Amino acid sequence: MPSNKILEQKKEIVRELSEKVKSAQSFILADxxxxxxxxxxxxRNALRxxxxxxxxVKNRLTxxxxxxxxxxxLDSFLEGPTSIAMSTNDVVAPAKVLSEFAKKFEALELKVGVVEGKVIDLNGIKALAELPSREVLIAKVLGGFNAPISGFANVLNANLRGLVVALNAIAEQKANA
Known part of the structure; x- marks a missing residue:
């Protein structure tokens, strides 16, 4: 029977992990x-x-x-050595980094993931890893907002250019006459 001190340490680990899982936008379990x-x-350096x-963390505590x-x-995935990668601010980061290293090192085996409260399988993890980074997505959205504005400015400029060319042609005709 474990001592009270060890039981309290284990309860603290479970409480801390539970809070982190609750606040995580996504996490991945891996072997x-x-x-x-x-x-x-x-x-670990790339994840950091x-x-x-x-x-x-021990499977029982996890x-x-x-x-x-x-x-x-997720209990069925807690067999053998299991690690957990969690992110509170980027949904894609754990899947992206772990997928990259799973390709690089065959020994790393991704098990299952959770994204914003929904359990995803290995195919879901791979699909998530293929998404562009948050910065790229934001840049694309801002570019999409900018495109209609610059298109409208080009149309106005084209109309003004056409007017200037027409007026210039009329002025040249009157000067020749």
């Missing part, structure tokens, strides 16, 4: 078995740079935290 220390370090928190947040269906 990291077979990664070398160098590969794991490289992946993308603003993604990456943790390894299961308890998931149940507190209504993700009981």
């Amino acid at each position: 990291y078995r077979g990664l070398t220390v160098e590969q794991d370090t490289e992946m 740079a993308a603003g993604v928190e990456y943790r390894v 299961s308890l935290a998931m149940k507190e947040n209504g993700y009981e269906e």
Whole structure:
């Protein structure tokens, strides 16, 4: 029987993980078995740079935290070594970074993900990873807003140019006559 001190530590881990899962916009569960220390370090650095928190927590504690947040269906994925990558500010970042490293290192196996409260399978993770970054999407939206305005300005300029050319032609005709 574990001591009260150990039980309290485990309860604290579950509480902390539960809060992070609740506030996360997305998270991915992965099997990291077979990664070398160098590969794991490289992946952790890339995740950190993308603003993604990456943790390894015992499956039983992860299961308890998931149940507190209504993700009981994830229990079947909590077999073997499991890590969790979470992001509170970018939905795409965990999927993008982990998918990149899963292609690079065959030992990394993606299991399941959750995006804004909805469970997604491996195909969903891959589709999410292929989305452009947030900055690119914002730039495209702003470009879309700008296109009609610049098109309207070009139409007005073309009409003015046409008027100037016509007036110039009339002025030349009168000067020749």
